[in-house]
Amino acid sequence: MSEASRIDIRGVSKLYGPVKAVNNVDLVIEGGSYCCMIGPSGCGKTTLLRMIAGHEEPSSGVISIGGQDVTHARTGNRGTALMFQNYALFPHLSLTDNVAFSLRVKGEASDSRRAKAREMLERVQLGHLADRLPSELSGGQQQRVALARALITNPKVLLLDEPLSALDEFLRLRMRVELKRLQNELGITFIHVTHTQPEAIALADQVVVMDHGLIEQAASPREIYNHPHSPYVARFMGGQNVISGRVESTSGEAAVVLGADGHRHALNGISGQKPGAEVKFSVRRDRIQVVDQPAAMNGLTGKVINTEYQGTFVKLALDTGTREEFIIYLPDEAWFARPIEVGQTVHAAWDMAATHYLRGSNNSAGMPLED
Numbered sequence: 123m124s125e126a127s128r129i130d131i132r133g134v135s136k137l138y139g140p141v142k143a144v145n146n147v148d149l150v151i152e153g154g155s156y157c158c159m160i161g162p163s164g165c166g167k168t169t170l171l172r173m174i175a176g177h178e179e180p181s182s183g184v185i186s187i188g189g190q191d192v193t194h195a196r197t198g199n200r201g202t203a204l205m206f207q208n209y210a211l212f213p214h215l216s217l218t219d220n221v222a223f224s225l226r227v228k229g230e231a232s233d234s235r236r237a238k239a240r241e242m243l244e245r246v247q248l249g250h251l252a253d254r255l256p257s258e259l260s261g262g263q264q265q266r267v268a269l270a271r272a273l274i275t276n277p278k279v280l281l282l283d284e285p286l287s288a289l290d291e292f293l294r295l296r297m298r299v300e301l302k303r304l305q306n307e308l309g310i311t312f313i314h315v316t317h318t319q320p321e322a323i324a325l326a327d328q329v330v331v332m333d334h335g336l337i338e339q340a341a342s343p344r345e346i347y348n349h350p351h352s353p354y355v356a357r358f359m360g361g362q363n364v365i366s367g368r369v370e371s372t373s374g375e376a377a378v379v380l381g382a383d384g385h386r387h388a389l390n391g392i393s394g395q396k397p398g399a400e401v402k403f404s405v406r407r408d409r410i411q412v413v414d415q416p417a418a419m420n421g422l423t424g425k426v427i428n429t430e431y432q433g434t435f436v437k438l439a440l441d442t443g444t445r446e447e448f449i450i451y452l453p454d455e456a457w458f459a460r461p462i463e464v465g466q467t468v469h470a471a472w473d474m475a476a477t478h479y480l481r482g483s484n485n486s487a488g489m490p491l492e493d
């Protein structure tokens with residue numbers, strides 16, 4: 123990890139009139155890492171990105187890059203490059219001249235800047251199209267040019283605002299691989315704003331989940347997925363059910379929780395909660411079995427309201443009498459061996475290891491966008 127491209131964000135807020143777009147945020151992004159910022163529309167992720175890029179000034183707080191305070195530094199003076207969502211290419215310039223443009227502005231000689239631009243176009247696999255105009259390219263190719271144009275300034279940090287959202291599914295997956303490869307090769311910090319959970323999980327070393335101007339959790343994808351901080355993160359990142367209940371008894375870090383639907387659950391990792399306390403926990407959708415008899419612990423019973431074949435697994439939605447649907451991902455083999463019909467009552471059971479106590483209090487819906 124390179125210290126030169128490490129980012130320290132301390133107590134940063136951004137107010138637009140009464141709107142707190144970013145609210146007293148602290149975050150460290152390690153140098154040379156891939157960071158994805160994710161959250162629902164309006165949560166402040168673009169504002170935070172633009173403050174790192176220098177396109178917005180924080181209302182308060184300090185942003186440092188490589189140990190240097192850049193809070194009020196000009197965009198060109200902080201070692202960052204921002205790739206715009208709409209690519210913003212010059213239509214009348216060849217790819218080479220588009221990529222070389224910022225070097226021209228800096229006064230670099232024609233031969234040298236064009237040689238560097240061609241080298242950068244090779245890096246994004248467009249060397250063979252260097253003399254074309256942007257209008258002669260596909261959307262995916264235009265995006266590579268935009269990437270080359272941002273990278274030619276030799277930034278310590280590349281900032282990407284929803285870079286894949288304009289592409290179709292096929293290109294999106296291909297570009298995802300390309301972005302990761304480039305970040306590995308260049309060894310610089312990438313900060314990528316997205317609203318797509320699988321994208322964040324696939325790319326990031328660190329996922330930053332935001333809500334209402336606050337960072338709800340910043341951790342590795344595995345940590346976010348297996349140990350979501352709050353009901354909001356569990357719901358927003360997907361793959362989990364959230365269950366509410368009341369603590370019945372505790373023993374050290376273990377507790378028995380009586381669910382709102384009358385089922386009992388054994389949980390680990392609960393500390394500081396007394397009998398009677400309201401708690402929430404998550405259960406991984408892919409760690410749930412359908413069983414013949416109601417489970418005495420760590421299970422529930424519900425009526426199937428929907429089944430959806432997803433290729434490698436089947437998604438079952440159960441009505442358990444609470445407000446939230448309970449979702450099970452059954453391996454396709456298990457389902458096809460004993461298909462389950464809509465309207466059928468089923469018993470679900472899981473191991474305590476599939477559960478996770480949700481410490482944080484943010485209980486907002488956080489509907490994952492892919493659902």
Ligand SMILES: Nc1ncnc2c1ncn2[C@@H]1O[C@H](COP(=O)(O)OP(=O)(O)OP(=O)(O)O)[C@@H](O)[C@H]1O
Binds near residue numbers: 169
């Ligand atoms: N220039 C501005 N003037 C006033 N309010 C703004 C401005 N820019 C952003 N906001 C407000 O700040 C909040 C955060 O906006 P931001 O664009 O950072 O969210 P976001 O998470 O990136 O959303 P999206 O995914 O829709 O782009 C929103 O309430 C937005 O309306």
